[in-house]
Amino acid sequence: MYDVILIGCGVVGAATAYQLARYDLKVAVLEAQNDVANGTTKANSAILHAGYDPEPGTRMAALNVEGNKMAKELCRKLDVPFRPVGSLLLALSEAQKTTLQTLYVRGLANGVPGLALLDREATLAMEPGLNPELTGALYAPTAAIVNPWEYALAMAETAVVNGVELHRRCPVTGIRPLPEGGFALQTPRGEWQTRFVVNAAGVNADKVHTLLEPVPWKITPNRGSYFLLDKAEGSRVGHVIFQCPGPNGKGVLVAPTVHGNLLVGPDAQPVEDRRDLGTPASALDFVRTQARRSVPGIDFSQNIRNFAGIRANSDQEDFIIQPSPAYPAFLDLAGIKSPGLTAAPAIGKRAVELLAEAGLVCRPKAQFIAERHVVRMDRLSPAEKNVQIARDPRYGRVICRCETVTEGEIVAALHSPIPALSINGVKRRCNAGMGRCQGGFCGPRVQEIIARELGIDQTAVPMDQDGSWVLAGETKTGREVTGDV
């Protein structure tokens, strides 16, 4: 019998696991896919919002501001790329200045520090590449950029290092309340019994809850498409550049990334199929046109990748963070739309409080490993690089030439607390294949290293999720493996 089982290991599940790992509890995380952070967490704007958007008094407002405050220290301890670049929300007409004023007042009410209303000249002085027709901006110094999947991965890894079990490829297919209290969860890998359940299933949170009982809310998945531009465009802007929000979200933004690229997007498109991560031509056209209204000079010929993420929106205004009235030991963390990434660490803390209120006894562990460290060759000085290479020459062999990622870093990702199991899993852990050639050169080599390190056949290494097979078969053996992955 587990004390707590979390369903889903996106950033919300990871943050909750990280908080629970501090206590003397038997905790497991069940993740449907072959990797953590593989849903909404890996495909979003990678921004830690300051917190002036949500209505004062909502959970969203409080958790946004609190999550933003927690981020810097968390990223330092867990070695996650983080840059406090600040944001500018642009007014592109006189009328939009009213919106700035409204959000400024809202931000003050939410306790957002350092907000300032800027006039046109001050805005252009801070960010000369902006549309000169702008009329003003709301400056939020506490907005930051982060590597979102590493943020989640780092929290999940730290949880695992501190004794939380993570089971991947383990979708929950049934939930049954036990007569003596607690729940039995059905999965393809057997039945799991637990006293408490945390539903952090992201875009599928409503479906998961429905396994137990009907729910009065539902997820309304909404897709956003992006451009990721080459590092040659990475310094086009120094701040996160927002447009005034509309009914469909925060609008198209332009932002630097922690990797040095430029991120442009998203649009907002309701979708039925929660796995349809396509980027239609119409969405890309919309993003291009809208982004040029803020930053006219963006060179879209420097695009290296389009991607889309599905927002786990719900039909509720606020985040759904509450126990089921009928089953107080079943806690929903659902409908975590923007600013979910920002709020996640605070949601994790709040989740533990709610579990404690429902009767979970939380005794702090004697020993909690709070720090995580990752070797990233491109951040080391020449002398430090040589120390690393002397210790392990594989850190001198560059596999991904665009991002200068070495074999040593890839091997480390394959033997980390949550080992990568796919080519994209390696990409998310150490950046190999993230660059301008998009794995054209290093993809086959990365795949070979994965097969070698995990002791599996190269044809069994997927690109991303199970089923995303890369190789149809060997040419000289006549062996067919199509679709076996």
Next chain:
Amino acid sequence: MYDLIVLGGGPAGLAAACRAWQEGVRRILLVERDDALGGILNQCIHNGFGLHRFSEELTGPEYAGRYIRMLGQTGVEVRLATMALQILPGQDGAPHEVHTLSPTHGYEVLQTRAIVLAMGCRERTRGAIALPGERPAGIFTAGAAQRYLNIEGYLVGRRVVILGSGDIGLIMARRMTLEGAKVLACVEVMPYSGGLTRNIVQCLQDYDIPLYLSHTVTDIKGHDRLEQVTVSQVDANRRPIPGTEMVFDCDTLLLSVGLIPENELTRQAGIEMDRRTHGAVVSEAMQTSVPGIFACGNVLHVHDLVDYVSAESERAGAAAAAYLQGNPSASLPSLRLDNGAGIAYTVPQRLHPGIGEAQVFFRVNRVTGPAAVVAENDAGETSRFRRLRFAPGEMERITLPANLVATAKEHITLRLEEGSV
């Protein structure tokens, strides 16, 4: 301290290093990031290489082998599995620095009097053309699929659509067919192919693979592995025409949509670039805007034939030797080769007036019937070079007469003239 560091051990670097050695340069280091010399030739196991250079037909590995053997007879030092991370040009005649990373030597700062840039090119990706649709596995650049097939021994799929009619895509259409895959179509957005005519004939027509000109991929379906692509006809502005959609059930999409010279090191070093070639601006000696730094091969501009890469790179090696032996030219010459109507680019972009005749590579930007390229200098001198056909997919080579070069004041303009032949 080296006299010459050659960055890249593909055909360009091999030829440049060999030639510099033959010209008497002795302290030469060749840096290659892969574990073997030969570059992309190692995966080009088809024949058709060497007709110009060796007057016989070789495979890619055979062609590379010839140069690797030649290099073996020199005293050029070779360092494999070594990545150049940065070039710092020396100021006022001071040596240049090359920063490298390798398993054997760690992070090193090497000093050299001259550098030949021969890093080659990379393939344009799906992102570069902002291809719409889902992002399943099964979408490869043609060169990546070629590496899997010819080096690693794996087939990447069984029902294939190819977008782009560049040479690697055409070669892969034949190669995948020979390995038992079904190639359903080759789709080209332009009204003409970007590949060599011989490859259209030998790789598509001989295998009854349809070529759809003025078509492109407008949708991609498949959550995990590719399941379907939609192909639409495009109008004169390359906009898809609604109602012309064709759907192909396939598990693989190969992209052969162009090559880009790999010049991140070059740009970082502050070397003047040509936005048309995506390579450095060079003189007829293949020297860049930084004295002592030369460039050749696909890092300079994308070639169709390796034979021309070798020829150009041997020129760069010889010029580097001349530079080291006391004929340094301070900076780029002022005489410009300008692109007039119909010309996409020229290499070199600058000439020294006193050099005598000058060999020039160029590409046109449209397909023609019988036509001429006219070179005209600003003193009114002209030369005419006739061909039965010009096409962007075929790099052209002409030799400007000495008189045309010598009498030019500031520029010589190349232009395409149709119908006057």
